[in-house]
Amino acid sequence: xxxxxxxxxxxxxxxxxxxxxxxxxxxxxxxxxxxxxxxxxxxxxxxxxxxxxxxxxxxxxxxxxxxxxxxxxxxxxxxxxxxxxxxxxxxxxxxxxxxxxxxxxxxxxxxxxxxxxxxxxxxxxxxxxxxxxxxxxxxxxxxxxxxxxxxxxxxxxxxxxxxxxxxxxxxxxxxxxxxxxxxxxxxxxxxxxxxxxxxxxxxxxxxxxxxxxxxxxxxxxxxxxxxxxxxxxxxxxxxxxxxxxxxxxxxxxxxxxxxxxxxxxxxxxxxx
Numbered sequence: 001x002x003x004x005x006x007x008x009x010x011x012x013x014x015x016x017x018x019x020x021x022x023x024x025x026x027x028x029x030x031x032x033x034x035x036x037x038x039x040x041x042x043x044x045x046x047x048x049x050x051x052x053x054x055x056x057x058x059x060x061x062x063x064x065x066x067x068x069x070x071x072x073x074x075x076x077x078x079x080x081x082x083x084x085x086x087x088x089x090x091x092x093x094x095x096x097x098x099x100x101x102x103x104x105x106x107x108x109x110x111x112x113x114x115x116x117x118x119x120x121x122x123x124x125x126x127x128x129x130x131x132x133x134x135x136x137x138x139x140x141x142x143x144x145x146x147x148x149x150x151x152x153x154x155x156x157x158x159x160x161x162x163x164x165x166x167x168x169x170x171x172x173x174x175x176x177x178x179x180x181x182x183x184x185x186x187x188x189x190x191x192x193x194x195x196x197x198x199x200x201x202x203x204x205x206x207x208x209x210x211x212x213x214x215x216x217x218x219x220x221x222x223x224x225x226x227x228x229x230x231x232x233x234x235x236x237x238x239x240x241x242x243x244x245x246x247x248x249x250x251x252x253x254x255x256x257x258x259x260x261x262x263x264x265x266x267x268x269x270x271x272x
Contacts, residue, residue, distance in 0.1 A: 003058075004082050006075045012058035013051040013079060017043030021088035022263050023080070024050055025096030027246075028189050029148070031057025038248070041256045046263065049088070051079060053099070055185035063184075068192050072099045077107055087112035089263035090207075093248060094118050094220065095189065098196050101228070104209075105201045113263050114207040117255070118217055118245050120224035121231065122197035130219065131190040138187060141177035145169055154216040154244035202231030209235040210262045214243040214250075236262075 003010040014032050016039050024035060024042070032050040035042075042048045052059035053072045062071070076099065080088070090111045092100035097119025104114050120127070137147040149172070150158055158165055176182055209232050213225035222239065229237040240247055240254065248255045 004079050006078050009054070009060040009062065011051060011054070011060075011075055011079060013049060015083075016048040016050075017046055019046040020264060021047040021049060021085045022259065023076075023085070023088050023090050024048065024259075025076075025090070025092030025100050026051075026053060026056060027094035027096055028193075029186060030093075030096075033057065037252065038256060042259060046260070047085075049083065049085070051076070053096075053189070055188050061181065061185055062188065066191065067188070068194070069099050069102055069196050071192070073103045073106055076103055077110065080110060089113035089115060089259075091115035091259055091263070092117070092119065094245065095193060098123075098193065101198055101202075101205070102196065104205045104207055105198050108204055108206045111207045114205065114209040115212070115259055115262055116209065116225075116228065117212045117247055118214060118220045118225075119228070120220045121199045121202060121227050123193050123195070127219070128194060131193070134190060135187050138183045141173045144177045144183070145173050151218060152245040154214075154242060154250060156216075156242055157244060157250045199227075199231070202228065203233065205232050208262075210258065211235055211237045212247065212258060213237065213239045214245060214247055215239060215241050216243060217245045219245045 001014050003012055012032065022042060026032070026034060031052050035050055039048060054060060054062040054075065088111055090100045090103060090113070094117070097116045100114060101116060101119060104111060134144070134148050137143040149169070211225050211228045211232070213222045225237060229235050238258065240251060243250045
C-alpha cells in the first residue's frame with residue numbers, strides 16, 4: 001500500500017503477491033477496496049497491482065481543470081514505469097476497461113495480455129445520456145442510488161439478493177452517496193469519459209486480448225463487446241449468461257477464473 005507522485009498529485013496503489021503481474025483497473029464507482037474479496041485468489045501465484053484513478057478512493061481529487069481519460073492513461077503508464085513492471089496483464093471493468101483499451105492503443109508494447117470486462121470502443125449517445133442522468137441525480141443520495149445501482153445488476157441477481165441489496169442501499173445512501181467530495185469526483189469521472197473513442201484505433205492493439213460480455217448488461221450491451229472483438233485482431237470473446245454489468249460481483253468465481261486463466265496461459269506453446 002503506497003502512493004506514487006504524478007504531476008504533483010498522489011496516486012494510491014497496492015501490490016499483493018509475487019509472480020507474473022496482473023494490473024486490475026476499477027470501474028467508475030469503485031476503488032481498490034472493491035477488490036478485497038478477490039485479492040487472495042488473484043495474488044496467490046501472481047503479483048496483483050491495484051490502483052485508484054484520480055477522483056477515486058485514496059488517490060487525489062483532480063479539480064484544477066477538466067480532464068479526459070488520457071490523464072488516467074498517462075498516470076497508469078507512469079506507475080508501471082515506476083514499478084518497472086515487464087509485460088503485465090492489464091485487466092479492467094467498465095470505466096477501467098475503457099482506460100485499459102486506451103492504454104493498449106497508446107502503449108501497445110507495454111502489456112502482454114489485455115482483459116476487458118463490460119466495456120466499449122466509445123462513449124456513444126446512449127451512454128452519455130445515462131451519464132447525464134447520473135449527474136442530475138447526484139443532488140439526492142437516494143435518487144442517486146436508484147439511478148445508478150439497480151441498473152448495474154441483472155434482474156435475477158437483484159431480486160435473488162433482495163436482503164443484501166437493501167442493506168447495501170442503506171449503507172451507500174447513508175455513508176457514501178451523501179458525501180459531496182465523492183459525488184463531485186464521480187461527476188468529473190463521468191465527464192472524463194465523454195470523448196472516449198478508439199473505434200478507428202483498435203487495430204493498434206497487439207496484446208493477446210480477452211473480451212468479456214454479459215447477457216443482461218444494459219450499460220455496455222453485447223453489441224459493444226462484439227464491436228471490440230471484430231476490431232481487435234485475434235481477440236477472444238466470452239459471453240457470461242444470466243449476468244449484468246457488475247460481473248465480478250454476480251459471478252466472482254468465473255470472473256477470477258477468466259483473469260487467472262487468460263493472464264497465465266502460455267499461448268506461444270499451444271499448437272492447433
